[in-house]
Amino acid sequence: MADISGLPGFYRIAQADPDRRAVIDTDGAVTTYGELLVRVNRISHGLRARGLGRGDAIAGVLPNGIDAVTMLMATGQIGLYYVPVNWHLTQSEIDYIVRDSDARLVVTPDSGGAAALAEGQPETEPADRTAGAVMWYTSGTTGFPKGVRRPLTGAEPEAAVPLYTWFLGEVCDLRPGDEVHLVTSPMYHSSPCAHTAFALHLGHTLVIAPRFEPAVILELVERYRVTNAMMVPTMFHRMLLMPPEVRARYDVSSLRQVVHTGAACPVAVKKGIMDWWGPVLYEYYGSTESAIAFAVKPHEWLERPGTVGRPVPTFEARILDENGAELPPGEPGMIYVKSGLGGFEYHKDPGKTAASMRGEWYAPGDIGFLDKEGYLFLCDRRTDLIVSGGVNIYPAEVEAALLEHPAVADVAVIGVPDAEWGHVVVALVQAVPGPRPPAEELLEHLGPRIARFKHPRVIEFREELPRTPTGKLSRSKVREQYLSGGVTES
Incomplete structure (x- = not known):
């Protein structure tokens, strides 16, 4: 393969090294960088032929695969907002996002996918190229989801690549070269989508898993010598439930960076994976709105188990109480972050944008504390906090302790209203196959x-x-089912 370390991103890498493997799809089909660039250019021309111009939005209701990758990179070079839509949603939920985003076009498998846009279009690079952006819709745990929209720069797509490369190197030790990135989660979520684009800008090969199953993931790692991936903690827990003799069948020695985010990872789970895979787990904390705000590398974490890291370059952090006063180290409060890279807005909702900010500082909605060295430790979501008898209880802490029991496959801890205590703690447990342990145990x-x-x-x-499809526990649904008297199994 050619040396691509000095090339600014996917489009230039594809021109210089067209035979480099770009995508290994869910069915094993291989697309090279050159072939992917031809698809991307044709679709870019096809979108312009349909009248879309800089600042317009297009929605894609596409499963993980070559079409989703192509739409991401095509919109990224002609100044469009790309709106990836969760294909698990109901039609009415999809219709809401399409309307709210002002999408001028919707691409689905039933509409012919990306191929319909490419038909009859030239392979040449489009003129007047400018960087696009992805407008992700937040999960909408309260009210309707909102699009997180960032301003377009007006610069060519290559202009931001040196910043991406520097940032990913600082945070995750990811660098340009002949690496292999495994896509394990749906690309309509912000982190998997962003890492897909990052991987291509770094010249890596994408291997797209057909689904998350521990054996499937491990087999792909071994077969393609995967070097980096992005996962969520529940995936680690499910892998650790595999019998040791089954785990030993797979060679995972190629892994160098497994980035995890999306939820707090129990300390025992993270230690268990690093005992198995080695010190390869890189963690970052942020949100769709804030992007990556904190990060911690494996050896740092092993020295301070439980931390999600220190503020990444260009970010600052504060912990504030309910009155906005800054709290000292070790004191839990609301987390606020500020980025030097620019802000965001909720599409068509300036009120929600303003409500999430305190001046230039954004609140992701989590409770945590900083230690004396500036490392952040999460407690829980503000909305999930249980106050029982006037004392704060963090469900994530109780869940992490229960998950250390070998018979517990999954668990959700919620607060249930109680006349005497305000709320009491309730644990809903999913057991591993076999006899269930008694509650007393x-x-x-x-x-x-x-x-x-x-x-x-x-x-x-x-x-x-x-x-959720990325593995986040939906406590709101758990709570709703429990309080509505859903079927229980004692």
């Missing part, structure tokens, strides 16, 4: 791990717990 397991006042008053079993 789980409570005994918690004894040396967390204070008694944090113990669940109620433990019930569930066949399955609701999660």
Whole structure:
């Protein structure tokens, strides 16, 4: 392969080294950088032929695969906003996002996908190229989801690549070269989508997993000698549930950077994976709105288990109380971050944009504290905090302790209204296959791990717990099902 280390991103890499592998799709089909660039250019021309111009939006309701990758890179060179839409949503939910985003075109598999746009279009690079942006829609845990929109720069797509390259090198030790990136999650979510684009700008090969199953992921790592990936903590937990003799069948020695984000990772789970894979877990914390705000490398984390890191370059952080006063190290409060790289707005909702800010500072909605060295430790989401008898209880802490029990496959901890205590702690447990442990055994397991006042008053079993496609626990759905008297299994 050619030396692409000095080339500014995907489009120039594809011109210089067209035979480099770009994408290995879910069915194993290989697309080279040169072939992908031809697709991208044709679709860029096709979008312009349909009257789309700089600043317009286009929605893609596309499963992971070559079409989703192509749309991302095509819109990225002609100044369009690309809106990836979760294909698991109902039609009415999809229609809402399409309307709200002002999308002038919707691309779906039923509409012919990206191929319909490319038909009859030239392979040449489009004129007047400018960088586009992705407008992701937040999950909408309260109210309707909103598009997170960043201003377009008006510069050519290559202009920002040196900044990407520097930033990813600083945060994740990712660099241009002959690396292989594994896509494990749906690309309609911000982190998997962003890492897909990052990988191509670094000249890496994308391997797209057909679905998340531990054995499938491990087999792909071994077969393609995957060097980096992005995952979420629930994936690690599911892998650790595999019997040791099954884990030992797979060669994962090629892995160098496995970036994880999306939810707090229990310390025992993260240690378990690094005992297995080595010190390869890179963690960052942020949000669709703030992007990557904190990060921690493997050896830093092993020295301070539980941290999500220090502010990344260009970011500042503060912990404030309810009155906006700054809190000292070790004192939990609302996390606020400020970026030197520019802000965002919620599309067509200036009120929500203003409500999420305190001056230049943005609140992701989480509670945490900084230690004396500036490392952030998360407590929980503000909306998930349980106040029982006037004492704060963080569900994530109780869940992490329960997940250390070998019979617990998954767990959700919620606060349930109580006339005496305000709220009481309830744990909904999904057990591994086999005999279920009695609730008393789980409570005994918690004894040396967390204070008694944090113990669940109620433990019930569930066949399955609701999660988003990227693996985040949906506590709002758990709470809604429980309070509505959903079927319980004791």
